[in-house]
Amino acid sequence: MSLDREFSTDGKELTIFVEQKFDFSKVQDFRFAYTDSVDGIDSIVINLQKTEYMDSSALGMLLNMHRTLGEQVSSFKIEKCRPQVLKILLIACFDKKFQIS
Amino acid sequence: MRILVVDDDTLNRFLLLHLLEQQGYLDCYEAENGFEALSLASRIKPDLILLDTVMPVMDGYALAPKLKQMAGDIYLPLIFICAVDDDASLARCLEVGGDDFVTKPFDKTLLAAKIRAHARTRLLSKRATEQNRQLSFYRNAVEREHKIVEHIFVNALTVDPELRNIIDFVLKPAGDFNGDMFLTHASPTGGLYFLIGDFTGHGLASAIGALPVAKAFQTMSNKGLSLMEMAETINATLLQLLPDEMFFAAILVEINHSGKQIDVWNGGMPNLLLQNKDGQIIKRFCSKHMALGILETKEFEADVERFEAEYGDRLIGFSDGVVEVENAQGKMLNDSGIEQWLQQDPLCDVAVLLSNLETYAGGIERKDDVTLVIYTCQTLTQVDRFAHASQLPVKVVLELDHQLLKSCDPIIELVNMLTSQLSLYGVHSQVYTVLNELYINAVDHGILELNSELKKTEEGFLEYFNLRQQKLATLDSGKVCISIQYQALQRLLSIEVSDSGKGFDPTILAKTLDLEKSYGRGLPLVKELCRSMTHSHNGSTVSVEFKM
Numbered sequence: 001m002s003l004d005r006e007f008s009t010d011g012k013e014l015t016i017f018v019e020q021k022f023d024f025s026k027v028q029d030f031r032f033a034y035t036d037s038v039d040g041i042d043s044i045v046i047n048l049q050k051t052e053y054m055d056s057s058a059l060g061m062l063l064n065m066h067r068t069l070g071e072q073v074s075s076f077k078i079e080k081c082r083p084q085v086l087k088i089l090l091i092a093c094f095d096k097k098f099q100i101s
Numbered sequence: 102m103r104i105l106v107v108d109d110d111t112l113n114r115f116l117l118l119h120l121l122e123q124q125g126y127l128d129c130y131e132a133e134n135g136f137e138a139l140s141l142a143s144r145i146k147p148d149l150i151l152l153d154t155v156m157p158v159m160d161g162y163a164l165a166p167k168l169k170q171m172a173g174d175i176y177l178p179l180i181f182i183c184a185v186d187d188d189a190s191l192a193r194c195l196e197v198g199g200d201d202f203v204t205k206p207f208d209k210t211l212l213a214a215k216i217r218a219h220a221r222t223r224l225l226s227k228r229a230t231e232q233n234r235q236l237s238f239y240r241n242a243v244e245r246e247h248k249i250v251e252h253i254f255v256n257a258l259t260v261d262p263e264l265r266n267i268i269d270f271v272l273k274p275a276g277d278f279n280g281d282m283f284l285t286h287a288s289p290t291g292g293l294y295f296l297i298g299d300f301t302g303h304g305l306a307s308a309i310g311a312l313p314v315a316k317a318f319q320t321m322s323n324k325g326l327s328l329m330e331m332a333e334t335i336n337a338t339l340l341q342l343l344p345d346e347m348f349f350a351a352i353l354v355e356i357n358h359s360g361k362q363i364d365v366w367n368g369g370m371p372n373l374l375l376q377n378k379d380g381q382i383i384k385r386f387c388s389k390h391m392a393l394g395i396l397e398t399k400e401f402e403a404d405v406e407r408f409e410a411e412y413g414d415r416l417i418g419f420s421d422g423v424v425e426v427e428n429a430q431g432k433m434l435n436d437s438g439i440e441q442w443l444q445q446d447p448l449c450d451v452a453v454l455l456s457n458l459e460t461y462a463g464g465i466e467r468k469d470d471v472t473l474v475i476y477t478c479q480t481l482t483q484v485d486r487f488a489h490a491s492q493l494p495v496k497v498v499l500e501l502d503h504q505l506l507k508s509c510d511p512i513i514e515l516v517n518m519l520t521s522q523l524s525l526y527g528v529h530s531q532v533y534t535v536l537n538e539l540y541i542n543a544v545d546h547g548i549l550e551l552n553s554e555l556k557k558t559e560e561g562f563l564e565y566f567n568l569r570q571q572k573l574a575t576l577d578s579g580k581v582c583i584s585i586q587y588q589a590l591q592r593l594l595s596i597e598v599s600d601s602g603k604g605f606d607p608t609i610l611a612k613t614l615d616l617e618k619s620y621g622r623g624l625p626l627v628k629e630l631c632r633s634m635t636h637s638h639n640g641s642t643v644s645v646e647f648k649m
Contacts, residue, residue, distance in 0.1 A: 024566065055538055
């Protein structure tokens with residue numbers, strides 16, 4: 001099942017809504033979400049408000065996205081993390097590559 | 102129609118009874134004097150009394166007030182039959198309680214007409230009395246039911262005493278029952294939740310809706326669920342329970358363990374205000390959703406707004422009963438009104454706001470419930486994250502053979518079982534991460550002997566994924582064992598995961614988290630989350646201690 005996405009009205013910002021579990025089983029869906037018809041975007045937001053369970057492969061997938069879109073996209077945000085998920089992102093120093101809120 | 106004739110003159114009584122009989126009144130009684138009439142009346146309960154003025158023992162003037170007293174609230178017509186026709190005597194008949202009079206010799210037609218007229222009034226009075234009786238019966242029944250529901254209500258809507266010092270609030274119902282509600286609960290991650298809500302309408306109907314909301318809120322708070330999930334669940338519950346015309350406007354707020362990160366879901370409530378220490382309103386969380394209990398689950402949007410505040414900032418919430426309160430000129434207070442009060446007195450508590458409100462209304466009775474809540478951003482060290490955690494030391498052991506490794510995804514289920522059975526909701530995400538990393542390592546590297554280096558590139562990730570699926574599908578041997586020991590007192594989970602694979606050399610593990618590499622992050626992450634990590638049995642067994 002593909003992940004929910006939302007483009008801003010000017011088409012420049014893409015928000016991807018991740019589900020409750022963000023792990024290796026999402027590798028194809030997640031890749032599709034950030035590569036399918038994204039020519040016009042310059043900003044990506046990963047919305048983790050539903051996400052309770054995340055592992056290191058999800059971190060790897062986020063870094064892959066960063067690397068793949070790094071030249072096109074100037075702003076990478078991760079927003080609305082649950083407190084425990086935030087802790088994991090911070091342990092992995094993801095605040096150095098993503099704006100986390 | 103029962104009529105009593107009171108006259109000391111036998112002939113007069115005969116004439117009157119004859120007349121009544123002619124008019125069709127057959128249920129008639131007679132008495133010779135006031136005294137006899139009184140005792141007879143108390144027994145036969147007449148509907149109308151014809152009485153003479155002058156009689157021995159007790160005359161008509163003395164009898165009339167006694168009869169009226171006996172009749173109580175129901176109109177008992179007294180018609181005097183007077184021998185005299187001076188104005189003073191006739192007036193006296195009415196003053197002592199008589200309702201009408203005829204003078205002797207009486208006109209038959211006139212007397213009959215008067216009897217009919219008074220009988221009609223008597224009937225009306227009887228009906229009204231019966232209706233009043235029914236009405237007060239129903240009123241008593243409703244009051245009694247209200248008392249019962251109020252009792253349940255008070256018990257259901259208790260506020261965690263620990264949070265009373267943290268959140269300042271007041272609820273003032275307009276009637277017996279609040280359409281408004283306020284709930285607050287500690288979260289297992291060390292923060293807190295609160296809810297300000299307003300059911301359409303007042304009274305029992307809204308009270309009934311409040312009960313499942315309170316219950317759901319409490320359960321979900323205990324589990325540390327997201328506002329999103331809370332809003333979705335409450336919406337679905339109310340959608341199922343409430344009639345179409347009823348719904349529930351609500352603000353859901355989660356404050357995280359830092360005490361100053363604010364999540365808000367506002368559906369149909371007035372703005373939730375954030376005020377800084379200088380008294381300025383720096384943020385208005387306005388309603389972005391429809392109220393709860395309206396939209397079908399598939400249409401429902403639970404998007405949450407997040408804001409990072411400063412310590413000392415104040416979050417101020419209120420129901421529409423506050424902004425819609427009217428002054429003597431009929432002018433509503435509005436958002437601007439309350440914001441002005443807050444700016445004029447940046448430290449005011451809810452008691453001050455409430456008294457401002459009373460002053461503004463100028464003694465006019467409130468039409469709607471009023472709820473005011475103030476949370477001041479502060480460190481939440483006093484919130485006990487493990488207030489509900491189990492005291493029992495428990496050990497869980499799983500042995501997963503190759504069939505199970507293929508067919509199930511055991512970690513989510515295991516984490517759900519542990520966190521719900523032991524009430525460790527606050528740490529479920531981290532326990533998941535730890536267990537999942539160890540389990541995936543055991544399966545991927547121990548059993549399937551996959552090489553992480555494949556994951557260097559984006560394509561490699563997919564290749565790895567496909568290879569994993571393939572190898573798993575054809576797996577015909579291998580075993581992973583998981584053992585988890587919960588030490589309640591130390592709040593410690595000792596986790597051991599071992600696999601039947603060849604093992605590996607743990608010294609090759611990355612020591613730090615390299616942000617440029619998209620793999621090799623698992624065990625370093627576990628190490629950060631746990632107090633200790635050791636490998637044994639040639640690397641095929643790993644033990645960690647997770648401290649809550």
